[in-house]
Amino acid sequence: MIELSYSRATDAADAIRRAEAQAAKYLGGGTNLVDLMRETVEVPSALIDVTGLPAEIEETDDGGLMIGAATRNTAVAEHPAVRTRYPMLTRAIVAGASAQIRNMATVGGNLLQRTRCTYFYDTDGSRCNKRTPGEGCDAIEGFNRIHAILGGSSACVATHPSDMCVALAALDALVHLRSASGERTVALCDLHRLPEDRPDVETVLEPGELITAVQLPASDLAAHSTYRKVRDRSSYAFALVSVAAALQLDGDAVADVRLALGGVAPKPWRAWRAEEALRGRPATEASFLEAADAELADARPLAGNAFKLDLTRRTIVAVLQQLTEGARP
Ligand SMILES: Cc1cc2nc3c(=O)[nH]c(=O)nc-3n(C[C@H](O)[C@H](O)[C@H](O)COP(=O)(O)OP(=O)(O)OC[C@H]3O[C@@H](n4cnc5c(N)ncnc54)[C@H](O)[C@@H]3O)c2cc1C
Ligand code: SF4
Secondary structure: OOOOEEEEOOOHHHHHHHHHHOOEEEEOOOOOHHHHHHOOOOOOOEEEEOOOOOOOEEEOOOOOEEEEOOOEHHHHHHOHHHHHHOHHHHHHHHOOOOHHHHHHOEHHHHHHOOOOOHHHHOOOOOOOOOOOOOOOOOOOOOOOOOOOOOOOOOOOOOOOOOOHHHHHHHOOOEEEEEEOOEEEEEEHHHHEOOOOOOOOOOEOOOOOOEEEEEEEOOOOHHHOEEEEEEOOOOOOOOOOEEEEEEEEEEOOEEEEEEEEEEOOOOOOEEOHHHHHHHOOOEOOHHHHHHHHHHHOOOOOOOOOOOHHHHHHHHHHHHHHHHHHHHHOO
């Protein structure tokens, strides 16, 4: 038996104070952390329950939304302003997990959920640099069908599992953080790190730093957006490839676009190169293919996941075609 303490934070300052005192983990809905503790991948000595912290969705002065980190995933997906102004976010959330898990899972916990690489969870016999730095990675020469084709390293090729984060990356979301040394904001696109030689360091968060809110900037583009997830079965499965996209046309040309990918990289992958390749170009299948190829130029598929290259390409094209058809009068 592993001993640990549990306490409930009354506010952000209280959570940070409690976390400072011990080797603690913040506890959201527990839908990932408790599984990791069961497998002894995570062994905290204390859990600080942060589900009592702000869980409201509020309008910001610039016409965006501020979502408290303790807000449940279902509440975000069902909020009328999210459904109408940021539909890709609703679609991404409901594409994930199950209704029961979405009812439990919080925004903060979703951002920091850990990879679904099976070797990472196998503490009994697999080598994993993310779990035990320097040990080696059994996925690289092993069963790597679900692993990364972009952004991986010779130390780790795990993918980030979140659907919600892919939409947040495309929406230029900001993550509000608080610690004993103050408050700061980082772009969602900069929150997660690529593995390089330290796959165990997954984010730019400092020890004990608390996620307090996620901010969605106002966006005309976001109202015309969608999320498509390709997976092995139609529910209760993580993405092999997913695409979050928003598109604005000027006649037959792409005026503006936002594109992010899931299931293919160690972090929610903003497709900056594809966006750049698309702006001002005709909204045609040929342009969409060129943009997808630009994004995938540096892809390094593994023995088991080369199929993701074509799947990513085809999913990007299909989503952009769908948005183009929807944008025409
Ligand atoms: C069977 C199953 C299927 C799933 N399928 C999908 C899927 O298809 N797509 C998908 O996206 N997700 C899926 N999930 C994952 C699910 O979305 C995550 O488990 C969930 O979002 C995590 O949220 P939580 O609040 O339960 O986090 P927790 O498990 O409580 O915490 C996760 C991590 O976040 C940290 N944390 C929590 N809150 C804060 C905070 N405010 N500040 C700092 N750190 C914090 C915790 O310390 C922990 O490290 C699935 C999960 C399960 C169990
Ligand atoms: S891919 Fe990453 S998480 Fe998976 S076994 Fe290798 S080091 Fe571990």
